[in-house]
Amino acid sequence: MEDEGLISVGPKPSKAKTVSLRIFVATVVGLVTSSFILGLGLGYSLPRWSSPASLSGAPNVTLDYSQLLPHDLVFVPVRRLINTTSLGEKGDFVVTAENTAREVVLNITQALAAPDGFTKPMILVNGQSPGPKIEANSGDMIRVTVNNQMVNTSTSIHFHGINQRNSTWMDGVAGVTQCPIPPGENYTYEFTCIEQRGTFWYHAHTGVQYTDGLFGPIVIHDPDEKTPPYDDEKIIFMGDHYHTYAGLLVQSYLQPGSVWAPTIPGVEPLPDNILLNGQHMTDCTIPSTTWPDAPSLPTTDGAVPTCTNGTLSRTPIAANQTVRLRLINHSAFFSLWFSIDNHTLTLVELDGNEVAPQPGLRGVYLNIGQRASVLVTADQRPGNYLMRASLPQTCFLPYAPYVSARLAAVGYQGRGLLAYDGVDPAAPPRGAAGNTSNPYGVGNNGARGHVWEGCDDMAFDVPVPVREMAALPVSQANMWTVKFQFQQAGAVNRVFINRTSWSTLDGDAQIWGALDQMPFSAGQGGSYHNWDFPWDQQVLLIPDADQGVQVVINSLDNMEHPFHLHGHTFQVVGWGPGEFDAGGNATTWRLANPMRRDTVTVPALHHVVIRFVADNPGLWALHCHVAWHLEGGMFVSFLERPDDLQSLISRMDGGSRDQAKTFCAKRR
Missing domain, CATH: 2.60.40.420 (Cupredoxins -  blue copper proteins)
Structure with missing residues (x-):
């Protein structure tokens, strides 16, 4: 049939x-x-996280940063950490079928930063996280020179979703297509975007480095892109966030027991927060349950501030304007559900593929590495409206043997502001919470209805490629x-x-x-x-x-x-x-x-x-x-x-x- x-x-x-x-x-x-x-x-009979017969309590791992990081990291304030221009409007980029070479330089460093108010070691791109936008037209040659300015850490960069046609050695996968770039060295990735268009991203593909901030957006334009017209476009990154350096977390994760689950092997660390465009807020009074005893920060400048509770990112929009939001999930662990209070979304792209427009959506599900473009029209009463990146809790929390106290304190979601022009930035958010709950067991929103937010993608037969x-x-x-x-x-x-x-x-x-x-x-x-x-x-x-x-x-x-x-x-x-x-x-x-x-x-x-x-x-x-x-x-x-x-x-x-x-x- x-x-x-x-x-x-x-x-x-x-x-x-x-x-x-x-x-x-x-x-x-x-x-x-x-x-x-x-x-x-x-055989394949062992259950997930089964406890071995003999396990000797605490794992044998490094419990501080002394072997992972230099001792003299400097602090980067949020005003310099977040590149709002790179995440913002289209700017003066010319979309054309005439191809050219695009030159990009990425300087990779380690520093201290507090994207949600809590200071932690991060890996930055040109002193920022997210890193600068790489922007090109379909068919352009892109040259990305990566300067590894880290002291004791090698790295490599993968351009996620770029097919690297006839250039597999530029794919950036440590141990597969290259050995990572040693400290103090540089390498130039050179590739052509052949018959591709849409939303992509770059990130470290050595260890778990992108978890600490080494990522950024890629936008490939095409004058023949088959999407409805829109007035402007923005980048929206969303992803989980850890207050402990991921290089330390992975050491513990790969032991018989971890700091957060010392008697159970294989338990993933739960994040402390969820960021939207690199920012969020945190409750400074609540200790981390993933790494309770925070390691001393490796700095000698004495300028590291105490926890400040953080701020929300702002994405400006003009009244009655239709904006393309290029959504990217940069998480280490969590899939997320994106929604905007009082606004519906029209889906037009998935992973660099135009899809027949799907209007009236109350949200979009994105797993790690996935991208989606949605159109949103500023047709509500002018104000600040919350954008939310919510954790589908039933997909993860039933399997976790502990609770992330800091994540629970922010309601298992990251938030940012869709800010109408002319509205006081300090004005409280307007509107009611969007559709952020998991549908399983909810009578008015079946798991396979027109809204999807369960533990899997939109039903595979729903998106229809335009090409x-x-x-x-x-x-x-x-x-x-x-x-x-x-x-x-x-x-x-x-x-x-x-x-x-x-x-x-x-x-x-x-x-x-x-x-x-x-x-x-x-x-x-x-x-x-x-x-x-x-x-x-x-x-x-x-x-x-x-x-x-x-x-x-x-x-x-x-x-x-x-x-x-x-x-x-x-x-x-x-x-x-x-x-x-x-x-x-x-x-x-x-x-x-x-x-x-x-x-x-x-x-x-x-x-x-x-x-x-x-x-x-x-x-x-x-x-x-x-x-x-x-x-x-x-x-x-x-x-x-x-x-x-x-x-x-x-x-x-x-x-x-x-x-x-x-x-x-x-x-x-």
Whole structure:
């Protein structure tokens, strides 16, 4: 049965390949032995956060900043921290089909700042967070010179959603497409935005650095962009915020027990706040329950203020004006629900893809890394109206063994002001709270109604891409299944995809290791490359040019997860409860003009089926965008068209290639 491309029981594709653990000793004995030694096991029976039989209380981690940060950080006040111009109006940028080169310089530093009134160590871009806007036209060449001015920390920058057509080595993924830029060094990323337009962002892709502020917006214009007209546009970042430096948090998270949950492994740290455009307020009288004993701040200037309760960001708008809000979720852990009191929204873009306008929405759900453009018209009585980034509480809090006291104190939401021109900035907000509650159990707002705010994306069959494209055909040779679950590795709880828990390569990058083993040689049955990578690297093969590729993502976890694919915009062609089966009997298929994204929410204990074209040779990451889960191993790579990749790199600028290799200790 078919209805506008939505079919409840889809075609019966051949069973996809399920990939085994990537162990460099390619024998069954080696697999079993390694698993036994590491305590990984071969089953998927352990519950999330199961407590090991013997766990010795407090974790063995550094409890201060002495080994992570320089001792002389300076304080950056909010008036300098937030670049309101970069987040504000369109300005004088000329949208044109005539292409040019865009030059951008990003200086990466560490400093102290108080975006919500509480001072913490941050990683800044040109002294700011969010960092400056990168703005270009579709087809422009963009050159981004990154100067790593941090003292003892390497970094790399990923341009989230930019497909890096024929430039995989510019994707910025530490341990995959490059080794990170060492302290005191610089590197220039150079790429062309080919046939892309819309809202994107850049962020660190080394460790959990973006959690501490290393991110910024990217806007790609196109004179042929198919969106309704509007008068102005603004950037709206939203994301969770920790009062403890994330480099310290991740050390504790990857131990048998953490500071916030000392007897239970694998508990993610709960944020202390939620920011809107880099700002919010906090209650200075409430201690953090994530890291109760705040480490001493590493500064010698003596100018660090005490907690000041913070301020709300202001986004100006003129009466009767229609403004495009480019929404970006930069969280480390939380999906968020965006709404504006007394105003409805019209959805026009998702992840760089124009969609048929959906008016009358009371809010928009965004998972980590996702972007959306909405139009809002200033048609209410002039005043200050609250914009809210609210946590869907039933998606996270039932699984947390403790409460974040500071987050609870702000009502589990970040707030900012949509400020009508001419209104006193100090005037109290006007209007009633928008739709910020979770619909499950609420009678007048069903979970699958015209408003969505549950634990998953807008229903996959609802957004309709303006640029039509039928579902890609795929063959059995290009079908992959990835399955993820949390599981004990000794006393530590890690995340496994197809029984592999990923770690960043030490002193090397997958791209150089793959080239070492060229020419390509097929493994047993031609299913994957028989190279020699360590046991914690899983690299799946896409050998043939311009073929459709299907990837099934099976969730064996009881929380939703945002999955981001690098190098491609994919189609969401199928979804359903439980694991995918070869007959597709539990899968709802959307084959007529399916939604296209680069980041998708996989609901708890469900599966999602995505497809993309193998038209971009490279090494491309597929990973959960929860920062803690990525560091816990929730990551897999695709090697796409290795022969063509080898040819591309042979034509890569020699100076850039040689410089990139000097960043790798094993390549010097």
